[in-house]
Amino acid sequence: xxxxxxxxxxxxxxxxxxxxNLYLDTHPTDSAARSDYFSYSKLLAELxxxxxxxxxxxxxxxxxxxxxxxxxxxEWPWERNR
Amino acid sequence: xxxxxxxxEFPVNITNPDLMMAKALMAQYGGPDSELAAGxxxxxxxxxMPDDRLRATLNDIGTEEIAHWEMIGTMILQxxxxxxLADLEAAGLIGHYTMHGRAVYPADPNGVPFTASYIQSTGxxxxxxxxxxxxxxxxxxxxxxxxxxxxxxxxxxxxRFLREREVVHFQRFSECMNILKExxxxxxxxxxxx
Ligand SMILES: [Fe+2]
Numbered sequence: 001x002x003x004x005x006x007x008x009x010x011x012x013x014x015x016x017x018x019x020x021n022l023y024l025d026t027h028p029t030d031s032a033a034r035s036d037y038f039s040y041s042k043l044l045a046e047l048x049x050x051x052x053x054x055x056x057x058x059x060x061x062x063x064x065x066x067x068x069x070x071x072x073x074x075e076w077p078w079e080r081n082r
Numbered sequence: 083x084x085x086x087x088x089x090x091e092f093p094v095n096i097t098n099p100d101l102m103m104a105k106a107l108m109a110q111y112g113g114p115d116s117e118l119a120a121g122x123x124x125x126x127x128x129x130x131m132p133d134d135r136l137r138a139t140l141n142d143i144g145t146e147e148i149a150h151w152e153m154i155g156t157m158i159l160q161x162x163x164x165x166x167l168a169d170l171e172a173a174g175l176i177g178h179y180t181m182h183g184r185a186v187y188p189a190d191p192n193g194v195p196f197t198a199s200y201i202q203s204t205g206x207x208x209x210x211x212x213x214x215x216x217x218x219x220x221x222x223x224x225x226x227x228x229x230x231x232x233x234x235x236x237x238x239x240x241x242r243f244l245r246e247r248e249v250v251h252f253q254r255f256s257e258c259m260n261i262l263k264e265x266x267x268x269x270x271x272x273x274x275x276x
Contacts, residue, residue: 007089015091018146022250025138026257060086077090078156 006051010058013044084145091149092243096160096236101173104161105191106231110244111154112188112196115220117244121147123201123217127210133265136207136258140214143251150244155186157240206272211258218252 001009020037027033052058056069064071110116124144131137162175162184170179177193188196202213225245229238262271 008093011089011092018091019250022139022142022146022254025142026135026254026261028135028138058088060088061083063085071088074088077088077152078094078159 003051003055006047006054010044010047010051013040013047016040017044084148090153090156091146092153092240094153094156094160094240096157098234098236099161099163099165100232100234100237101161101165101169101175103228103232103234103237104158104165105173105175105178106228107154107158107161108189108191109224110221110228111151111158111186113190113194113224114200115217115224116188116190116196116200117147117151117154117221118188118196119200120144120217120221121151122198123203124214126201127203127214130203130205130207131210132207132271133261135261136211139254139258143254146247146251150247153240153244157237158186159184208259208262208266208269208271211255211262215252215255215259218248218255222248222252 017037017040020033020040024030024033024037048058048064052064052066053068056074057064057066057071060071112118121144124140124147128137128140128144131140162170165173165175165184167176167179170176170184178187178189181187181193190196202210204210222245225241225248229241229245232238232241265271
């Protein structure tokens, strides 16, 4: 996947996680939603790991253990695709 | 604490900038029903919520609102990028230019700066959650007005996404209200001293 494709895949899976997270906030015992949340969270972590190995850190404060790329000089989201 | 992720929640890429939209979008960056007001409101109210589910909902929706605020800021910035003074004047943005240049600033489209008086935190969970439900409806209505102002897909796609999020947030807050009705069937969620 290109950087752009991988980022949009991350956004898709992350969106599923956001939705399930908010749903679980008011339905914390729904076991089907909990297991969906678990599997999409694992997939999200895998995709973010894959991105960071190739293109550099996506997250600050120690949450992106990668020595590729550069936190400071990678594009900011408001200049993406500009 | 919060961890920053160097990406938007939903992509924004405006290559056909529209200064009228830059001005109108300020409603959602610094107006009373803006993403900023929503985020500050929920992240502040969560401290005094009486139930884990309510604390979690306010914490997590509040966090998502900050990501929406970043999308709106990006849309405003990209809409004003490189605009000429003549075009800024034609769009009614000379007041903005004089004080802020082509920078993003939390004020509404009429230039009224953001203020904490747009939000409440009463310590009464029923009053606060009702305010949050109203806030989501007002933001949804604002997004619909914004969508009426443009035919450009570069604006419509993120606006459609953001409008839909308001609908989902309203649904979650409605569930919070049902939780409160179960917790306080007698309506005594605000302990009276005498
Ligand atoms: Fe919202």
